[in-house]
Amino acid sequence: MTDESDDNITMRVTRYRPDKNDPPVPVDYGVPLRKEWTVLDGLNHIKAEQDESLAFRWSCRMGICGSCGMNVDGEPRLTCATFLSDYAPGPVRVEPLANFPVVKDLVVDINDFMEKLPRVKPWIIRDDDVTEIDGEYLQTPEELDAYKQFSMCINCMLCYAACPVYGLDPDFMGPAAIALAERYDLDSRDHGARERLDVLIEHEGVWGCTFVGECTRVCPKHVDPAGAIQRYKVKAAKESVMAFLLPRAAGR
Amino acid sequence: MTKRRIEPLVWLTFSGGGVAAATFLPVLALLFALAFPLGWIDPPSYDRMADLLGHPLTFLVLLGLFPVMLIHAAHRFRYTLYDGLQVKHKLLVAMLCYGGALAGSFAALVWLGNALT
Amino acid sequence: MSDTRYHPPVRLFWWTTKRSYFLFVMRELSSLFVAWLVLFLILLVRAVSRGEAAYESFWDWADTPWVVAINLLAFAFLVLHTVTWFNLTPQAMDLRLRGRRLPASAIIGAQYGGLLVVSAAIAWLVLR
Ligand code: SF4
Ligand code: FES
Numbered sequence: 396m397t398d399e400s401d402d403n404i405t406m407r408v409t410r411y412r413p414d415k416n417d418p419p420v421p422v423d424y425g426v427p428l429r430k431e432w433t434v435l436d437g438l439n440h441i442k443a444e445q446d447e448s449l450a451f452r453w454s455c456r457m458g459i460c461g462s463c464g465m466n467v468d469g470e471p472r473l474t475c476a477t478f479l480s481d482y483a484p485g486p487v488r489v490e491p492l493a494n495f496p497v498v499k500d501l502v503v504d505i506n507d508f509m510e511k512l513p514r515v516k517p518w519i520i521r522d523d524d525v526t527e528i529d530g531e532y533l534q535t536p537e538e539l540d541a542y543k544q545f546s547m548c549i550n551c552m553l554c555y556a557a558c559p560v561y562g563l564d565p566d567f568m569g570p571a572a573i574a575l576a577e578r579y580d581l582d583s584r585d586h587g588a589r590e591r592l593d594v595l596i597e598h599e600g601v602w603g604c605t606f607v608g609e610c611t612r613v614c615p616k617h618v619d620p621a622g623a624i625q626r627y628k629v630k631a632a633k634e635s636v637m638a639f640l641l642p643r644a645a646g647r
Numbered sequence: 648m649t650k651r652r653i654e655p656l657v658w659l660t661f662s663g664g665g666v667a668a669a670t671f672l673p674v675l676a677l678l679f680a681l682a683f684p685l686g687w688i689d690p691p692s693y694d695r696m697a698d699l700l701g702h703p704l705t706f707l708v709l710l711g712l713f714p715v716m717l718i719h720a721a722h723r724f725r726y727t728l729y730d731g732l733q734v735k736h737k738l739l740v741a742m743l744c745y746g747g748a749l750a751g752s753f754a755a756l757v758w759l760g761n762a763l764t
Numbered sequence: 765m766s767d768t769r770y771h772p773p774v775r776l777f778w779w780t781t782k783r784s785y786f787l788f789v790m791r792e793l794s795s796l797f798v799a800w801l802v803l804f805l806i807l808l809v810r811a812v813s814r815g816e817a818a819y820e821s822f823w824d825w826a827d828t829p830w831v832v833a834i835n836l837l838a839f840a841f842l843v844l845h846t847v848t849w850f851n852l853t854p855q856a857m858d859l860r861l862r863g864r865r866l867p868a869s870a871i872i873g874a875q876y877g878g879l880l881v882v883s884a885a886i887a888w889l890v891l892r
Contacts, residue, residue, distance in 0.1 A: 413768035469782060496769035504769055537863045559785060562774050563730055602654045605726050606852060607788045625856030628658055635655035668798045669846040669875075674883035676801045676842055678890055679808060680835040684826040691890060693816040699889065700812050709809070716802050723795035731789045733776060751799075755806045761813035 404428040404479055405486035406437050408449070411497050419497065421488070428483060434474040435463050438489065438501075451501035458615060461551030465501050466490040471553035471613045492556040494565075505552055511568055514594055515576035520587025538583040545578035545623060547616040554610035554620050566599040570610035570620030573601060577623040580630075592631060601627045657722060664719025667712050701764030710759055714752035721748035794845035797838035804835070850875040 403425050411419035424445055426437040435453055442449045451474075453463040458476045465474050468488050479487065495503035554570035555561050561569050576595060580588045595601050604624045611621040683690035691699070699705055721744040728734040728744075779785040804826075811822035825831060853875060854868035 411770050413770075419770055493772065496767075496771050498769055540863075559730060559778060559788075562778070563733065596652050596655065598654065602658065605723075605730060605788075605792065606856075607785070608852070608855075609784060609788075611855070612784065619855065622855040622858075625852075626858055628655070629856065631652075632655040632659040632662075635652060636659070638651065639656075665845075665849050668842070669849040670879050670882050671886070672798065672801055672842055673839075673846055673879065674886045675805060676835070676839050678887065680801060680804055680826070681832075681839060684823060684832060684835070688891070690823055693812070693819045696812050696819065700809060713802055713806060716798060720795040720799035720802070723792055724799070727789065727792040727795065731779060731792065733774070747799075751803060751806065755809065758806065758810040758813045762809055 402428050404437070404483055406434075406441065406479075407486045407488045408438070408441070408501070409488075409490040410449070410500050411491070413499055419491075423486060426479070428479055428485075430480055432479045434465070434467055434472070434477045434479055434487070434489060437479050438474065449501075450499040459549060461549035464492050464551045464553050464556065466493055466556060471556035473551060473553070473615050476615060492552055494556050494558065494562040495552070503552075505555075507565060508550070508552060508555065508569065508572065511572050512575065515568065515572050515591050516587055516594075517572075517575040517579055519579060519582060519585045520590060521584075522586040532584040534583055541583070542578050542581035545574050545581065545618055548574060548578070548618050549616055551615065553613045553615065554618075557609035557613040559607060559609070560603050560605060564599075564603055567603040568595065568600050570614075570624065571618070573604075573627055574618050574620040574623040577627060588630075592627075592634060595627055596631045596634075601631065604628075657718070660715055660718045661722040662719075664715035664717070664722075668716045668719055671712055672716065697762070697764070700759070700762040703763065706759050706763055710756060713755040713759075714748070717748035717751045718745070721745050790841075791844060791848045794841040794848075797841035798845060800834065801838050801842060846879070850879075 404427075406424050406426055407421045408424060409419045410422050424437075424441045426432075426440045429436075432440075433456075435451075435456065438449065438451050439453075442451075451463070451465070453475060454460040455462075456475045458473050461473070463474045464471060466472070466489070467474065467477055468482060469490075471492055474489070489501065491497045491501045491503045495505060495507070498504050548571055550571060552571070558567075558570055561567050573595060576591045579585045580591060601624050604621075606621060606625060608621045611619045614620065678688070682688045700709075725741055725744040728740050729737065734740055775781070779789040808822060811818045826835075850872050854866075854871040857871065859866040859871065
């Protein structure tokens with residue numbers, strides 16, 4: 396099975412079967428090594444030709460949907476955007492995303508994130524009652540530019556898989572959620588910064604983060620969640636100093 | 648109303664101390680911990696040092712620097728113990744780290760005061 | 765319903781499994797050496813405050829092999845702290861000039877400039 400000839404590569408895929416009580420085990424599969432094949436193509440080949448019981452998620456195959464994240468050779472990656480040839484001669488390890496409970500094989504349970512995300516209120520909050528019916532909210536290119544980077548997130552969870560703090564303390568809000576809070580804070584149409592700060596100023600908000608910076612390194616969309624978290628700390632610190640110096644004014 | 652939390656203020660001190668340690672400590676360490684003891688440069692005479700530390704401005708600057716650097720170190724080391732060694736007694740660790748920093752700051756205050764002329 | 769999911773355990777020395785994690789923990793460990801160097805300086809202040817004899821014996825102590833060894837190690841960690849601190853600052857600050865974000869290189873450069881000025885001033889004061 397482990398044929399490491401020129402046009403083959405071994406994929407060492409972690410298998411986990413929830414109906415058995417055993418911990419996950421790596422299983423080797425040989426797949427053709429074609430220049431334009433991604434890790435996801437390799438998995439699809441295994442599923443089609445060798446073992447149809449292999450479970451993994453994917454959809455768009457073009458780095459948009461964010462569902463194909465896995466740990467490839469220990470690094471969280473979008474498998475549809477990761478080429479097998481970069482891992483030649485192999486074997487290349489394909490594991491489920493780290494820091495999440497594993498449902499089956501390469502499928503992880505991200506409910507924890509789905510539960511956290513609404514807590515930072517990632518939507519536009521107004522303190523007046525202007526609605527879409529009253530017309531469009533206009534923005535200048537500069538105003539768009541202020542938050543655009545943070546709006547590119549595809550919820551692929553690579554940053555959570557890379558974050559040791561999240562692995563150690565699952566209560567930590569985590570990179571993508573905080574970056575999305577920042578995305579709305581920086582939006583000129585939004586007035587919800589204070590509401591979000593009240594959530595993030597808690598210990599489980601931003602303070603557990605020790606600026607490892609791995610989230611930013613692995614993010615396929617260059618969102619820079621680590622930067623967003625540090626800027627949130629600066630914001631929280633500013634607010635606290637203000638509240639300390641001007642107890643009244645801060646009550647706005 | 649913004650919630651009152653101690654974390655933002657501690658973090659602010661941590662950051663200030665990080666800047667202080669990055670900018671002020673290298674030259675101080677290079678001179679006093681390496682160059683003078685190893686004889687690369689002759690250490691200043693006692694009178695010169697007593698003069699320098701006797702100046703109120705030196706007193707103020709060092710009294711500003713030492714405590715923030717100690718709190719920076721305490722805060723960071725606290726998280727190193729939490730994350731790197733997964734120490735479970737979190738409150739105890741926090742008390743030892745910040746307590747140590749406060750004790751050091753107090754010692755600095757006393758001796759800096761004694762060195763004033 | 766029983767939980768059939770597999771919960772991967774976190775290893776105690778998780779940071780030895782990846783280079784970037786290891787560097788991170790070393791960066792954080794620099795705190796211990798920052799604390800030591802500050803303590804060393806505070807002890808120097810104490811020696812000066814106690815008179816000439818104490819001052820001279822401070823240098824004798826500072827020259828003992830184990831103190832020198834610790835100080836060499838501490839200085840290496842301090843360099844790591846300074847370099848990483850300066851490098852990470854632009855990410856934590858969103859400085860804008862006429863609506864445009866300041867390039868990281870400008871912020872990093874300014875910090876090294878500050879380091880240079882401070883170092884020169886202190887060296888001049890001490891060595892004068
Ligand atoms: S911030 Fe980046 S790594 Fe994290 S979920 Fe969004 S796109 Fe993925
Ligand atoms: S399959 Fe959609 S991002 Fe990879």
